[in-house]
Amino acid sequence: MTLKEEFFARGKLADCPIHDLHGHMGPFFGGLLHDTDPADMVAAMARAGVHLVVFCHHDALFNSSIGNRVNIEAVRRFPDRLRAWCGLNPNFPDVLEQDVASFDTHADVYAGFKMLSDYHLISITDARYASAWTHADQRNLPVLLHTWGGSPYDGPEPIRTVAERYPHAQILLGHSCHGEWDKAIQLAKDFPAISLDLCAVMDERGILERFVDELGAERIFFGTDIPWFNHHYYIGAVLGSGISDDDCRKIFYQNARRILHLSL
């Protein structure tokens, strides 16, 4: 049976453990979300055979009075299923500096940093992010960026700037410069530490196919914005793209395990 046939028949596969590198958690101002608390999210993951979600709680990004504490608490509750992105909001530089300074003490919690510059309205090149970029650059850490085509904050041009400035940081282009797909591909060609993310990409046919044709599947990561987008929907979309089963496996879990240094 093909991977697609197996997923359609069973809904989840033990030998294809999905790793989702772009998740969130908690309610959100812009819409009703479901399965927003850690236990519900982990239960939803189980339905689709999702082994691991690396997430950043909405409060860590939008409510600095709460901040990354909720990320840490959730991972400590479900250490086998969750890891967190340390969320950064440069509008509160003191908090950001504390988050960076305490990053290493939460090595069991964090996979890397998360920047949401389009919402915070501060470019990823801004000096207020410098300590985080330096920290990531020195340790080859992943940094998940929200990226969007045309954005002056986290579009292709500022991405190019930070990729040149911090060549050892592993930069994941969340949403792959949405809409400026060719520029995202070019960035990945120009910088070996840049990878593409499928979150908010898979509701449009043809983009993933273009990524794989141009780059191969090794630097494409599965991300869903869970609890925004449904895992089965995204799995079905990847399977429906017609890329090979080997490439699907790279995207579903092999690439993630490599960048997170998890044993295969």
Next chain:
Amino acid sequence: MEFFDGNVAMGLPFNGGYQPAETADELLREMDNRGIQKALVWHCAQTNNFPGDGNRLLAEGIAGRERLWGCWTILPPVTGEVITPDFFAAMKRDRIAVLRAFPERHRFLLNRMVFGRFLDSAAERKIPLLLSLEKQSVSWRDVYQFLQEFPTVTCVLCDVGIWSAERYTWPLLESCPNVYLETSLVSLQQGGLEAGVRKFGARRFLFGTGFPERYPEAAMLQLLHADIPDADKKAVASGNLEHLLSQVRL
């Protein structure tokens, strides 16, 4: 499980698109490859340029294909461009069961002043009207206004947006018993279909894929493994749309 796709287009999008199905036979091959048995089809030419051309191409395309039902796109009756005195008879002749409207794209207002008698007649005949929230069609504000003016029209809202739309859709499902949601983007939302089915019942949801813009396998896999009873899955997958079409009187 039998899938009846309520939101699929044939024809060539004017902006190219990705591997569309130009003809009905190509569309049927795509459906067969994915395990979709039936489809309610519209034609890209209905929005590319003049809807009348698209309506004609659709009718010609689906003629003799028993697995396909058609949607025609309407314009204001007074202009006589699309809606003619024999319109409903022509729908029956050409296996057209559903209407679509794209007010933004085609520059008209979807309201009682423009469509009063025509849509009252469509409502009596139980002809569904599909409104897309994409494709330069209508805004949510337009939808709410329209449903206040035409509460008896069977209205299917499709392409409800990729970001959670429940703050828009749930008040409509609660207040308007003739409103249904097509699932190609409801299924995209984590827990969206399950929560909607639990709150409003499975009969309010109609399976759709959004092909060729979206991957049919996405909504299919989500529905197949959704956390709802199997009977509800079957209703959403095909039974609800079958029922709506069985009510149409042309």
